[in-house]
Amino acid sequence: MMDGADLPRHIPRRSANISAGPTVCTTCPYCGVGCGVLATPDATGGLTVKGDPNHPANLGRLCSKGSALGETTDLGDRLLEPKFKGQPIGWNDALDMVARKFNDAIEAHGPDSVAFYVSGQLLTEDYYVANKLMKGFIGSANIDTNSRLCMASTVAGHKRAFGTDTVPGTYEDLETCDLLVLVGSNLAWCHPVLYQRVAAAKAERPQMKVITVDPRRTATTDISDLHLALQPGSDVALFNYLLAEIIRRDAVDQAWVDAHIEGFDDAVAAAQAGDASVTGLSDPDLTAFADIWIGTEKVVTIFSQGVNQSTSGSDKVNAILNCHLATGRIGREGMGPFSVTGQPNAMGGREVGGLANMLACHLDIENPAHRDVVRGFWNAPRMPEQAGLKAVDMFKAVGDGRIKALWVICTNPAVSMPEAGAIAEAMKTCDFVVVSDLTDKTDTARLADLVLPATGWGEKDGTVTNSERMISRQRAVLPAPGSARHDWDILANVGRRMGWHDAFDYETPGEIFREYAALSGLAAKLGRDFDISGLQLISDSDYDAMLPQRWPVTADGPSGRMFADGTFYTPTQKGRMLALEHREPASKTSPEHPFRLNTGRVRDHWHTMTRTGKSPRLGQHIAEPYAEIHPLDADRLGLRDADLICLSNPHGESVLRVLITDRAQAGSIFAPIHWTGETAPTGVIDKLVTANVDPVSGQPESKSSVVAATRYDALWYGFAASTKEFRPDTEYWALGRSASGYRAELACLEIPEDWEDCARTLFGMKDAEAVSYLDPAQGIARVALIKDGKVQATLFAAPEPVALSRGHVIAELGQAGAELLSGRPGADRPDPGATVCACLNVGINTILRAIDDQGLTSVAQIGEALGAGTSCGSCRPELAQLLARRPVQEAAE
Structure with a gap:
């Protein structure tokens, strides 16, 4: 496992003065499985991570993303102080500004003129304070969450x-x-x-x-x-x-x-x-x-x-x-x-009423008795009587001017919302946008007037709830960098400045948790299922030491299985079956848009990659956005593997790498959701997702939009790698971390007059010595830029997608000489090939050689020989496919 010492040299580290610390039991920040993590700070500002064998969710297992958490805590892009219009601003001025802007909007236009858009990455305590502030004190239900896109x-x-x-x-x-x-x-x-x-x-x-x-x-x-x-x-x-x-x-x-x-x-x-x-x-x-x-x-x-x-x-x-x-x-x-939920605390957000149509503790906003109980418990001045704007409608209201002040917390809607291009345009027109996040280098943060530095995983302290209702502690392992603050603290501070000092006078997350647990007891008396009132008197020390436990948790301790006695939470206490009819997806295919677009995740990345994108090895399995297309459709469009394809509809267009496979149905195209304007501007797939929503839940239809598809013909394709960060200026690019620095896939519609000058401009290294191999007849160019006798950057270009050993090129950066221009390792240095097992960094060529040389015939044997598939195991299906494609070896006589 890589630790902080393996990060690229130029990435800012946390202070090396941080001493090695004890191992901390915490919870993974990725999906809703809610895996327990053992995190140990080292003496150099880094972190080592392994699965917690005592956590009931994972029993010591971690996936590739979880096992790479120690590689994602660097400060390379961290926001370390508040900024207004790109300039530093003190916390007092920043918080005063938020309070003033929201109060002014409320006074002039009413409470429904402001909105919060929050996130399933928030801890429950953060979520609770945000919900309390918006619904109980501002008096609007205009708080929704990216869980609306996930589990509504x-x-x-x-x-x-x-x-x-x-x-x-x-x-x-x-x-x-x-x-x-x-x-x-x-x-x-x-x-x-x-x-x-x-x-x-x-x-x-x-x-x-x-x-x-x-x-x-x-x-x-x-x-x-x-x-x-x-x-x-x-x-x-x-x-x-x-x-x-x-x-x-x-x-x-x-x-x-x-x-x-x-x-x-x-x-x-x-x-x-x-x-x-x-x-x-x-x-x-x-x-x-x-x-x-x-x-x-x-x-x-x-x-x-x-x-x-x-x-x-x-x-x-x-x-x-x-x-x-x-x-x-x-x-x-x-x-x-x-x-099974997609986000680490989607369940916690649902429990505290983080959705626009809910109150805390599974109470209903339209129910007068529920409203009265919550309002009385909070001693709130007002309470909305109807649901607020759900995510899609919220951003429409931002665009048409109904929302005057918007606070986005720990999420990236300018990339992840349907019709993402329209979302970005809407945010540009909003009177005041504040974003709280770990970084100001996201598509959304770049649109904000004010950005506030928040703490992230490894620094936060609170609780999360996983898909099976298991409440676990997420604990701080590292100190907050710069002047970053916890989200609950930022929200409570604004609440106090808006005039509600006593209601938001919190000092610790444990204090918030106790209040929330006490409210759940009142909800249980109203016939709700969510009840953790048995924890309402928990001490700070017991909160700090709290073990994972599944709710309900009453004064008698954890309860048994839900619905075991056949009692439900309807007015009749009976479960309801519904009369249902099949409905086609809202978007219809047509001759102009004949393909149905399916979107989803890849194995080693998470949402918009603000965390997983920091890990070099997580980017080795799939390094750029792609489109899975059926062979029959590829043939009709004249596509080959590794070509580029342009998908388009009235909302925008995306350019993606082609992957021809019968995993996709004919007439359907699959594309992942993770790439952004920061990592691959033409790969923002949610630009193409039409904002049709379920009429009951308000959840967008993200898997059935329709698109046109055409071959994208560039004049040259390239691969670029550098020891320092660079930002390409070509029509197509996909940028990611590598073990030596950064790497990018490129495509361009114009051939440069001077390839060496092109390389110097691309990498911002005007004074570097260039060593090149140029073949104008074949359209091939290979350029290495050298400083202080060592290769700092390299560009490979060709009229077709470039075939070379990317791992070898990346490994040669920072070395003397320009032998890497061959694009292949020598005979004495086998090329491991593209990574299949991200946990143990095992490449496809290594696996295929072992299958052939050692006569391996099962996934288990591959694991014994190479370790591949023995950690998180999510690569095991790919290992099985590699075995299936190799010819069966005849037994020796």
């Missing part, structure tokens, strides 16, 4: 079926079930530790079945017994078919339904009227699905973004819940519906 449809589905946003399952259920159905969830890449728990359970009990439901074949399909490649958006039709088969085969748990369920008859009638042919699945596949699901009592159905990010997302959730409710497969070990 699940919240709506849960509330419709259960009466509250209750996740009934636990991670142990994934290991004890006999059938696991994964719907719209690439668990292997998006929740790798859960995937490894499932893979281990299946290896131990081969009779356990796994079914994946996804239009695209993903790494998760590797462990599937059945893959249902349904048409995009047809999940309701699939689960209506299943419900109809449950009825036809007399598989209903009638006693359970009679005692605990309402809406059954209408739901069944709608399901029986459905048409499963819209799924595009064959009759044998549909029958096999029904046979396995109905014939297996202990069924867990996991669902994630493929279900939620849809204009029928809430209905998809309820279609899944209908099947579990009709068969009584809920509230018991090894069975039930299970939403």
